Amino acid sequence: MSSSIKPRKTGLIVFSSRIVSVFTGLLFLVMITRWLTPSQFGLWEFIIDIIAFAAYPTGIITYWATREVARGKPVARTALLTSQLTSVLGVGVYLLLTILSYRVVGSAIGPFLLAIALVPLAYWTQASASLVSGYDPAISGYSLFLSEPAKLIIAYPLLFVFKLGIYGVIASIAVSYFVQGLYATYRLRPASTDRFQLSLGLHWLEDWHVPTLVTASYMLGIADTFVASLGQGGTSLAGYYQAAFQVATIVSYATYLSAALYPMMLRSASERLPGEVLEFSLLFAIPMASGAIALAPKILYLLKPDYVASAPALVVLSFAAVAVMVSVIMDQSLMGREKADLAVEGRTKRILSSDLLFVSAANVLFSSAYVVVVFLLGYAGTRSGISEAHIAVYWGVAQLVTWSALATLKMHRLRSRIRFGVSPWVAAYAGCGLLMGVAVYFLGGALLTSSLRGLGYGLRLALIILVGSAIYFGIVAAIDKKVRGYARAVLASFR
Numbered sequence: 361m362s363s364s365i366k367p368r369k370t371g372l373i374v375f376s377s378r379i380v381s382v383f384t385g386l387l388f389l390v391m392i393t394r395w396l397t398p399s400q401f402g403l404w405e406f407i408i409d410i411i412a413f414a415a416y417p418t419g420i421i422t423y424w425a426t427r428e429v430a431r432g433k434p435v436a437r438t439a440l441l442t443s444q445l446t447s448v449l450g451v452g453v454y455l456l457l458t459i460l461s462y463r464v465v466g467s468a469i470g471p472f473l474l475a476i477a478l479v480p481l482a483y484w485t486q487a488s489a490s491l492v493s494g495y496d497p498a499i500s501g502y503s504l505f506l507s508e509p510a511k512l513i514i515a516y517p518l519l520f521v522f523k524l525g526i527y528g529v530i531a532s533i534a535v536s537y538f539v540q541g542l543y544a545t546y547r548l549r550p551a552s553t554d555r556f557q558l559s560l561g562l563h564w565l566e567d568w569h570v571p572t573l574v575t576a577s578y579m580l581g582i583a584d585t586f587v588a589s590l591g592q593g594g595t596s597l598a599g600y601y602q603a604a605f606q607v608a609t610i611v612s613y614a615t616y617l618s619a620a621l622y623p624m625m626l627r628s629a630s631e632r633l634p635g636e637v638l639e640f641s642l643l644f645a646i647p648m649a650s651g652a653i654a655l656a657p658k659i660l661y662l663l664k665p666d667y668v669a670s671a672p673a674l675v676v677l678s679f680a681a682v683a684v685m686v687s688v689i690m691d692q693s694l695m696g697r698e699k700a701d702l703a704v705e706g707r708t709k710r711i712l713s714s715d716l717l718f719v720s721a722a723n724v725l726f727s728s729a730y731v732v733v734v735f736l737l738g739y740a741g742t743r744s745g746i747s748e749a750h751i752a753v754y755w756g757v758a759q760l761v762t763w764s765a766l767a768t769l770k771m772h773r774l775r776s777r778i779r780f781g782v783s784p785w786v787a788a789y790a791g792c793g794l795l796m797g798v799a800v801y802f803l804g805g806a807l808l809t810s811s812l813r814g815l816g817y818g819l820r821l822a823l824i825i826l827v828g829s830a831i832y833f834g835i836v837a838a839i840d841k842k843v844r845g846y847a848r849a850v851l852a853s854f855r
Contacts, residue, residue, distance in 0.1 A: 803827060
């Protein structure tokens with residue numbers, strides 16, 4: 361039942377879908393930032409956080425389901441149905457958090473009530489995404505090719521014709537979730553030959569410790585917007601931060617080049633694979649970070665001139681995105697090679713002393729400290745008269761320190777387990793990224809003037825990005841035969 365996974369081909373499919381989503385995502389981001397005030401934009405991100413908190417319970421199910429389906433077991437139907445049943449609890453959690461928080465951030469309750477529909481959809485998309493990550497990660501890439509355009513098609517009339525504001529944003533995301541979940545579920549049919557097995561669900565729940573920590577670390581990682589808004593007593597700070605963060609997130613899309621790493625490690629892949637995947641991911645992450653840093657004010661101007669003040673935060677967050685990518689690859693490597701959950705006797709005890717627990721506990725510990733710092737920044741920073749754009753920079757520094765420390769700790773742990781390393785060519789990639797950054801910086805200054813607006817500005821920005829990419833990959837391909845080999849191997853794999 362298990363599918364055949366080709367690491368570079370799969371990584372490039374998923375990565376390519378994310379690159380396509382860069383352009384669709386930027387278009388969507390431009391739409392909502394131009395129609396929403398910074399406070400409304402921050403409110404939308406606040407609602408998304410509550411939806412994520414409400415979806416917390418499904419992580420217990422999907423964590424073990426991913427590992428089971430990656431090892432060739434047909435468990436998709438059980439996982440999907442159990443997840444939907446659990447979404448009833450999620451709706452209750454969402455309503456409770458809404459009642460407790462909407463007045464604190466100075467919002468009407470209307471947007472929160474409409475967004476209830478996103479909770480069961482979030483359960484569906486998370487469950488299906490977790491399953492395809494173990495079965496065939498390329499499916500997640502194809503689902504984005506469908507869901508991202510669908511989001512734009514719906515968003516345009518809702519925002520520009522009917523001018524529904526945040527309500528239009530919520531409806532557009534609902535359509536995107538539905539399309540993504542529907543396509544992934546359809547492609548999971550070979551893994552859905554099982555009957556619904558309550559006993560299997562209970563077996564997963566017996567070892568709730570690790571998935572609870574995994575999900576908790578994710579929740580804490582995204583809780584920053586929520587706690588910053590509570591600390592401020594409003595959502596405008598979150599709006600300025602999220603404008604920079606959403607752009608920096610594009611850099612971390614290079615993480616999707618490692619999409620095949622986790623299922624392949626679960627299937628006993630070579631111990632050389634983590635180093636090879638990290639090097640391959642850095643090949644793409646470095647120029648993306650360099651471009652975001654060099655063009656930070658120009659990119660944010662495209663969203664709305666108000667957000668140019670967040671450019672220093674974007675610079676810091678671009679470095680943080682690379683640290684996030686390294687940390688995630690270390691997670692995949694440590695947890696993927698772990699076999700403690702296969703034990704028949706003493707399974708729980710072995711899990712609790714394994715790298716499954718280590719990774720989760722480390723993420724929870726560091727993320728907890730990070731969330732406390734962000735709350736204090738939101739509470740004390742706004743009351744001391746510091747501008748929201750400056751607080752966003754400090755917020756970015758907190759994220760950079762947190763993820764850099766986590767990545768370093770996990771890398772040390774992995775090196776104690778296997779022979780792990782990357783080649784000196786990574787330094788050459790960094791040098792090429794620096795050259796590219798200088799080039800696009802001056803191109804941006806020459807071509808992107810304040811007199812430009814809308815489509816003309818966006819097209820020139822896209823041209824600069826294409827030229828920068830050509831400079832970087834042209835130099836890298838000329839000096840590194842391994843990169844030329846990557847290109848030939850990928851082209852051959854599609855034949």
